[in-house]
Amino acid sequence: MADSPREGKVARPPDFTQLIDLASEFVGGKILFATDDFFAPAENLLKRDNPSFKEHEYTEFGKWMDGWQTRRKRIPGHDWCVVQLGIQGVIRGFDVDTSYFTGDHAPRVSIQAANFEEDKQPEIPQREVRTGAAATPEEFEAISELKSDDWSCLVPMTELTPGNPASSHNYFPVTSQQRWSHIRLNIFPDGGIARLRVYGTGQKDWTAGDPKEPLDLVTVAYGGACVGFSNAHFGHPNNLIGVGTAKSMADGWETARRLDRPPILENDENGILLVPGCEWAVFRLAHPGVITQIEIDTKYFKGNSPESCKVDGCILTTQEEEDMVRQKWDLPGHKWKPLLPVTKLKPDEMHVLDSLTPELQDVITHAKFTITPDGGVSRLRLKGFPSSICLLRPREKPMMRFSVKAGFRANL
Template identity: 35%
Template structure:
């Protein structure tokens, strides 16, 4: 995609509603106005985008990812294009010749044109708007919101605003639309541009479960991304007892990886099994003597007792071997020793000195297979998988439970942002 007119200007956001909330957001882009009508060729040639990584948003999870269970559960209007398109993965698709009985078929959410109350007042009132309710796939702290108007060149909204609320994850639209429910405005009404990736940083340190997207007064939005950090329900995890300590839906995260050439390492901690090759993590072919790896942060300090390494749908390109290392960041931060008294077969990473300890010796991996291993439990906050020499894995599951210290820290964190 070519970025035209991308702006790195920081625009101060207005104060948001909600108790104790000050400057709730910052506009990361300053795209406004129409994009030129489509003239043929690559429809993204004049798309206005921004580098989200340079804006400090790399590594955040999309809390509105359908694969985590997110959904658009209600909208007041979807005359031209369905609300569900907002959360479709990947870039919006544009077919200039695709029309239906209601008009141009767009890959996004598009409402009809609003009109005023009478011939004497033909324009919409200043407060007129359309809205959509989105259930996040997992509760979390919102760090940024991207309102993508790709291919909406002259039919995008003039402005958008976003509110968020902490409710039951299974709350109905009627419950969420109750006037007594205390929504917090995380993006005040702000202008956006057509055929552009409009991005906003959010500065509200709160845990939310739903967002309400408003477009003023009407128009179309291709995609909505709600980037942030997963904050699971500590009571739910405590009730489960044993769960996947690295799963994205439980609060695990990828911290770094050696290679993201074919597909992102974050795929390895998504729910469910991979259904095709690009739903896992695959690296480019190595022509040196090195190897590839992913490092993860667990939801909190926990003890891993069982490991699954899944190479589903990776048949001629699965990793040949893998090994696992753990690190107890809590012990390192407190000056505790992490080496010594190690379980049989483990050992300190040579020359590391930062507390990495082997959890699983190097094992042979088979293509398109789920591999299961029982391991000796020990406290850990971070895990690293090394694959040899290259290739990929589809999923990594680390079954275990939180330590008392980890459970206490998680509960305090959730209480602080409730």
């Protein structure tokens, strides 16, 4: 018999939880419909913060809970809600979190999904966030336009664990490679769930849009992802490529202070700090491309921004990326080519910089952002133009545009 998690011993989260939460209100996710919001509204499911518990707090409808909680059902059927993802993309896994719902959690759950093109989505009236209420006949009629009963099933009906500290996270991996825009969360028959995390990668239709307009090729909204980093003590590097501007220091990448800093700091002849160490993060672009402009925003980092930074790029196959992850990104120096030389950074400021390599032959698939010696940055934008590539031998320089070689996995 397999060991079950014991009280106080939390199981290690699966790898997909390192991806972006496509449903978070932070990236624009929203609840379109819920059958019932009696004790707590479904909007709580999409909060970015971890759930909390206030032992002695009550509302006029009952115990205050930080999640979605429906009334005890006394009519036929079950409760469900519809979520419009903030970022449309490929879903790698779910976390149905029942934290603090110990005697009133939803006993079972299933999850369905659908994909609607933006110009083909039915018009759903904006929902009012409220407690103590159930969906009106008019709301049922409006949501029926989505025909959510017939959506694809990503998670079949499965029992949930109650919200004890060691067992509140219910993880469900997903193998589908399809692009999704909406989620239907079914609970059977009623109860409470604290959070719904929909982990995955964004996916963009690269044939749409103006080909003359540069795009941010690294943003999570299009499928960019952090695939390696040296330190993430105060914030994950995925925050760097997040949607919109940073909301606070917590919405950036910040490292611990390096312990190998000299006791007394000195500059070189160019005004750059003489320190032995640095911190770095590697990103897979959403699409291979040519980077023409780099934006580095240190907003909110007023006393803890890096002294300087640089950006390098390279071409890697899927297999090479996997090898580098295993090797902690100890990549031979000749693979990297400079996109931005060592550049001094200012605190709490947007830096807009031209790339060193705007020529068509300088296509990259991965970028490495290095800060010296440590500190925090809120956003990194690598703007340019998507392009096809070939896989080249080291130091071989192409003189024309190429097609993608079989075996290269781009996020198309």
